[in-house]
Amino acid sequence: MTISRREIIKTGLAAGAAMSIPSVLRAQTAPSVARTVRMVMGDLSVFDPVVTTATITANHGLAIYDTLFALDSKLTPQPQMIGKWGVSDDKKTYTFELRDGLGWHDGTPVTAADCVASIRRWGQVDPGGQLIMARARDISKKDDKTFTIALKEALGVLTDILAKVSAPCLYIMREKDASRPATEQVTANIGSGPFKFNEALAKPGASFTYDRNEKYVPRSEPSDGLAGGKVVNVDRVIWDNISDQQTAFAALQSGEVDFVSGPPADLYPAFKSDPNLELQVLDKSGIVFFMRMNCLQKPFDNIKARQAMLHLVDQEAVMRTSFPAEYISTVTSIFGNHTPYSNDENTGWYKKGGDPEKAKQLFSEAGYAGEKVVILQSTDWAEASNASQLLAATLRNIGINAELAPSDWGGLVARRANNGSVENGGWSIFISSESDYQRGDPVGSPTLSANGEKGWYGWPKSDEYEALRAKWADVETLEARKALARKMQQEYWNFVGTVLLGEVVSPIARRKALTGLIGMPGLIPMWNMQKA
Numbered sequence: 001m002t003i004s005r006r007e008i009i010k011t012g013l014a015a016g017a018a019m020s021i022p023s024v025l026r027a028q029t030a031p032s033v034a035r036t037v038r039m040v041m042g043d044l045s046v047f048d049p050v051v052t053t054a055t056i057t058a059n060h061g062l063a064i065y066d067t068l069f070a071l072d073s074k075l076t077p078q079p080q081m082i083g084k085w086g087v088s089d090d091k092k093t094y095t096f097e098l099r100d101g102l103g104w105h106d107g108t109p110v111t112a113a114d115c116v117a118s119i120r121r122w123g124q125v126d127p128g129g130q131l132i133m134a135r136a137r138d139i140s141k142k143d144d145k146t147f148t149i150a151l152k153e154a155l156g157v158l159t160d161i162l163a164k165v166s167a168p169c170l171y172i173m174r175e176k177d178a179s180r181p182a183t184e185q186v187t188a189n190i191g192s193g194p195f196k197f198n199e200a201l202a203k204p205g206a207s208f209t210y211d212r213n214e215k216y217v218p219r220s221e222p223s224d225g226l227a228g229g230k231v232v233n234v235d236r237v238i239w240d241n242i243s244d245q246q247t248a249f250a251a252l253q254s255g256e257v258d259f260v261s262g263p264p265a266d267l268y269p270a271f272k273s274d275p276n277l278e279l280q281v282l283d284k285s286g287i288v289f290f291m292r293m294n295c296l297q298k299p300f301d302n303i304k305a306r307q308a309m310l311h312l313v314d315q316e317a318v319m320r321t322s323f324p325a326e327y328i329s330t331v332t333s334i335f336g337n338h339t340p341y342s343n344d345e346n347t348g349w350y351k352k353g354g355d356p357e358k359a360k361q362l363f364s365e366a367g368y369a370g371e372k373v374v375i376l377q378s379t380d381w382a383e384a385s386n387a388s389q390l391l392a393a394t395l396r397n398i399g400i401n402a403e404l405a406p407s408d409w410g411g412l413v414a415r416r417a418n419n420g421s422v423e424n425g426g427w428s429i430f431i432s433s434e435s436d437y438q439r440g441d442p443v444g445s446p447t448l449s450a451n452g453e454k455g456w457y458g459w460p461k462s463d464e465y466e467a468l469r470a471k472w473a474d475v476e477t478l479e480a481r482k483a484l485a486r487k488m489q490q491e492y493w494n495f496v497g498t499v500l501l502g503e504v505v506s507p508i509a510r511r512k513a514l515t516g517l518i519g520m521p522g523l524i525p526m527w528n529m530q531k532a
Contacts, residue, residue, distance in 0.1 A: 031211075031234075031235035031236040032235075034531060035234050035235040035236065035531070036234065036235065036236045036237070036238065036531075037234050037236070037237045037238070037258050037259065037514060037526075037529065037531055038237075038238045038239075038240055038256065038257040038258050038259070039237060039238070039239050039240070039257065039258065039259040039260075039261070039526075040239075040240050040241075040242050040248045040251070040252075040257055040259065040260045040261060041056060041059060041239045041259075041261050041524070042055075042056045042241070042261065042262075042380070042381070042409060043056065043205070043241050043243070043380055043408050043409050043410045044056050044057065044060055044208055044239065044241070044410075045204075045408075045409075045410025045411075045413060045414070046185070046410070046413055046414070047060060047185070047186070047187075047189055048185040048186045049061030049065070049167065049168055049169060049171050050121055050122055050125060050168050050171075050182050050186070051125075051182065051183065051184075051185050052167075052168075052413055053167040053168055053446055053456065054167070054409070054413050055167065055522065055523070056409070057167070058167040058168070058169055058522070058523055059523055059524050060189075060197075060208075061169060061171040061191075062169070062171075062193075062226075062523055062524075062525055062526075063193060063194070063195040063197075063210050063237075063525075063526050064105070064189055064190075064191035064193045064195055064196065064197050064210070065171030065172060065173065065191035065192065065193045066080060066081050066102070066171070066172055066191065066192045066193045066194075066230075067080050067081065067162075067163065067169065067170060067171060067172065067226075068080060068081050068082050068096065068115065068162050068163075068170065068172065069082065069159050069162045069163035070163055070225070070226040070227040071163050071164075071165055071225055071226050071227060071520070072224040072225040072226070072227040072228070073224050073225035073520075074225070075225070075437070075521075077159045077160055077162070077163035078163075078221075078224075078227035078228070079099075080163075080219065080226075080227065081098055081099060081102060081110070081115075081172060081192075082096050082097065082098065082099065083097050083098060083099030083100065084096075084097040085097065090154070091154040091156070092137075092150065092151045092152070092153070092154055093148060093149070093150045093151070094148060094149045094150075094151075094158060095142075095146065095147075095148050096112075096115070096146065096147055096148070096149075097145055097146045098110060098111075098112065098115070098145045098146070099219070100217070101217030102192055102217070103192060103215055104174055104190055104191070104192050105190045105191060105192065105196045105197075105213065106174075106190050108174075109144075110172070110192050111141070111144045111145070111175070112141035112142065112143065112144055112145055112146055112147035113141050113144075113147075113175045114172060114173065114174055114175045114178065115141075115147050115172055116139055116140060116141055116147050116175075117173070117175040117178035117179055118170065118171070118172045118173050118178040119132070119139055119149075119170065120133070120139060120178070121173070121178045121179075121180070121181075121182050122168060122170050122171075122182070124181070124182035125168060125182045125446075126168050126170070126444070126446070127442075127443060127444060127445065127446055127448070127449045127451075127455075128161035128164060128441075128443045128444035129161070129170065130451075130454075131155070131161070131443055131470075131473060132149070132155065132158065132161060135151045135152050135153055135155050136149060136150065136151055136152070137150045137151060137152045138150040154474075155473055156473070156474075156476070157443065157473050160444075161443060161444055164441060164444040165226065165437070165438075165520060165521055165522050165523055166434065166435075166437075166438040166441055166444050166445045166446070166522065167446075167522075168446075169523075171191070171193075172191075172192065173186060173191065174188075174190060177190070192216075193213065193216065193230070194212070194213050194216045194218070194230040194231075194232045194526075194527050195210040195211065195212060195213055195232065195237065195526060195527075196210065196211045196212075196213045197209075197210060198210065198211050198236075205241060206240070206241055207238055207239060207240050207241060208238070208239045209236060209237070209238050209239075210236065210237045210238075210239075210526065211235065211236050212232045212234065212235050212236070213232070216230070216232070218230050218231050223518065223527070223528050225518065225520055226518070226520055226523070226525060230525075230527040230528075231527055231528060232526075232527045233516065233527075233528065233529065233530040234529065234530065234531060237526050240257055242257070243379075243380035243408065245263070245264045245267065245382060246267075248260050248263070249263065249264075249267050249270065249271070249509075252277060252509060252510075252511065253274060253276075253277065255276075255511065258510060258511045258513070258514045258531065259508065259509070259510045259511075259514060260508065260509040260510070261508050261524065262381075262383070262506060262508070263279070263507070263508070263509040264322070264382055264383075265322055265323045265324055265327065265506075268324070268507075271509050275512075276511055276512055276513075277509060277510070277511060277512065278509070278510055278511075278512050279507040279508070279509055280507055280508055280509075280510060280517065280519075281505055281506070281507045281508075281519070282507075282508055282517060282518075282519035282520070282524065283435050283437075283505075283506075283519065283520070283521050283522060284505070284519065285336075285338055285435050285436040285437040285521050286329075286336075286337065286338065286435070286436040286503045286504065286505045286506075287433045287434070287435060287436070287503065287504050287505070287506055288331055288336055288337075288433060288434055288435070288436055288439060288500060288501075288502075288503045289318070289319070289383070289384075289387065289431065289432075289433045289500075289501040289502055289503070289504070290431070290432060290433065290434070290447065290498050290499065290500050290501055291309065291313070291391070291429055291430070291431050291498065291499040291500075291501055292416075292429070292430055292431075292432065292447075292456075292457055292458035292498060293305075293306055293309065293428065293429050293458055293496075293499070294419065294426060294427055294428050294429070294458060294459070295458055295459050295460045295461065295497070296419050296453070296459050297419075297420070297421050297422070297426060297428070298371045298421075299363070299366060299368050299371050299373065299428075300428060300429075302366040302367065303366075303494075303495055303496065304362045304363070304365045304366035305362065305363055305366040305368060306460075306495070306496035306499075307349070307362050307496050308358075308359040308360075308361075308362035308363045308366065309359070309496070309499045310349045310350075310493070310496055310499055311349055311351070311354065311355040311356075311358040311359040311362065312354055312355070312356060312359035312394060312395070312398070313354055313391075313394075313499055313500075313501060314353050314354035314394075315330045315331070315354075315500070315501055315502040316328070316330060316352070316353075316502065317353075317354075317390065318387050318390055318391070318501045318502055319501065319502035319503075319504060321383075321386035321387055321389075321390050322382060322383040322386050322387070322504075323383070323504045323506070327504050327505055327506065328502055328503065328504050329502065329503045329504075330350070330502055330503070331500050331502060331503045332344065332347040332350045332500065333345075333347070333439075333489060334439065334448065334488070334489050334492050334493070334498070334500075335439050335440050335442075335485055335489065336436040336437075336438075336439035336440060336503070337436055337503055338436050339436065339437070339439060339440025340440065340478060340481075340482065341440055341481060341482055341485035342440075343482070343485055343486050343489055345486040345487075345489040345490045345493075346489055346490045346492075346493040346494070347489075347493065349493065354394075356394070356397065356398050359398055360398040360399065363398070363399075363400065368400070370401050371401065372401050372403055372422050372428075373395060373400055373401060373402045373403065373428040373429065374403050374404075374405050374422045374426075374427050374428045374429070375388050375391060375392050375402060375403070375404050375405065375427075375428065375429045375430070375431075376388070376405050376407070376412045376415060376416060376427050376429070376430035376431075377389070377404045377405060377406045377407070377412075378407070378408065378409045378412045378430075378431075379406045379407065379408060380408045380409055381409050384431045384432070384433070385406075387431050387501060388404060388431055389404065391429070391431070392404050405427065412430060415427060416430050416457045417457065419453065419457075419459060430457070431501065434447060434522065435521035435522040436503060436521070437521035437522065438521065438522060442469050442472050442485075442488065443469070443472050443473055447497075447498055448469070448497075449466070449469070450462040450465045450466055450469070450492070450495065450497050451466055458497065458498070460495060460496070460497035460498075461495075462491060462492075462494075462495045462497070464491050465488060465491040465492055465495065465497075468484065468487055468488045468491060469488060471484060472484060472488075508524075513531055513532040514529060514530075514531050514532075515529065515530055515531075515532070516528045516529040516530045517529050
């Protein structure tokens with residue numbers, strides 16, 4: 001069933017109708033329109049930020065949970081939940097003490113045991129966390145406010161890993177939630193962050209509501225990136241799920257919503273012509289679109305089939321399906337276009353316009369025998385949907401049995417976890433994106449790992465590449481890391497863990513009355529913003 005904009009707004013206004021308290025009391029306690037921000041962020045279907053790397057879930061986690069460290073606007077880690085910390089002379093033992101005033105939304109205090117359990121759970125799935133766990137001799141609490149990470153060997157980038165903004169981020173959960181396996185979803189949305197998730201007003205498929213956590217104690221430092229004081233200037237934020245982009249635009253124009261994430265490029269002129277609206281680039285590093293292939297199943301369990309996709313893709317054509325030419329660029333480095341480690345090693349496969357004949361040859365050498373190639377198509381993410389349709393057509397043009405599997409993004413996120421064959425509900429290809437910043441972090445970015453079934457969706461495996469990636473944390477100089485990056489890229493484009501589709505600098509759209517938005521790579525924090 002399609003939910004119209006009018007129905008969504010009605011749903012938001014009527015969300016408390018089933019509550020047992022008198023309507024007069026509800027009217028007295030409901031935040032005013034001026035203190036409520038409505039945002040179109042996408043479809044939130046997975047709430048646990050450890051079991052998925054979906055950006056929408058990471059943004060949900062950013063609102064309700066807190067972090068031990070956070071990156072400032074210069075991408076330098078700063079203490080967040082931590083009050084004091086230190087490292088031993090041999091650089092192997094880190095001691096952390098929680099700052100005062102930290103409490104869970106259920107009224108209980110945050111303890112060191114919560115932090116230890118959260119690190120251990122996150123460390124099962126995050127590449128940076130896995131590195132910490134591999135080097136850890138012990139992670140344990142000393143008292144209710146103090147815990148230690150004792151390492152078998154030094155890890156100079158430890159705080160950088162703890163503070164990273166590439167999903168899955170290290171959000172601190174209650175010990176009883178973090179004690180679940182990383183493969184089992186946490187069902188409670190109780191954190192210690194600046195917003196509380198309003199379960200009573202949750203309307204799956206329509207809207208989710210976040211209320212200001214009146215008991216949250218911000219740091220005293222000024223807000224700076226994701227670091228400093230997380231000061232909430234509104235009483236309530238509502239995420240409206242409006243999948244139709246024209247409807248979302250109309251809602252923004254009329255003032256029924258205040259913010260739209262990822263507005264369609266064909267509407268940019270309309271946004272710019274409205275005196276009440278503004279396009280704003282929050283992530284200035286740009287967004288890299290990419291394609292993941294299921295490396296465990298035919299045909300992409302064969303390296304040559306994956307190499308074929310490198311030659312097949314016409315990046316400019318893919319990006320032009322959704323974005324004007326002035327916003328896009330090609331990208332051939334696994335480290336993105338704008339990180340210190342971007343390089344041109346082993347990029348001879350790139351050809352403007354692609355090379356379908358070479359791709360066809362490589363599929364033949366891979367022994368392709370007509371196997372169905374199922375492309376997961378996110379119908380409520382227009383840019384990815386457009387790219388998926390072009391990819392399917394391009395594959396069919398060279399004789400590949402390509403089939404689209406349309407669903408909303410929530411359905412795609414659920415299905416991509418299935419690593420089985422397409423006959424058993426699996427998949428062959430899906431398209432996603434991440435900030436250019438993330439591609440400069442091979443320790444923390446899941447898409448830059450190649451550890452097989454322990455890794456991110458697609459599950460590429462290369463022991464040679466992983467041996468190089470393991471050295472990253474121990475390389476101390478920028479020049480040495482640049483040299484290592486070239487070796488890593490040389491190996492990566494041999495086994496092809498990901499196919500890059502291009503890069504775009506994409507703005508958000510907001511009403512001019514909504515100000516104070518924080519621009520950082522990948523994530524959208526909701527504190528600091530205010531509504532006139």
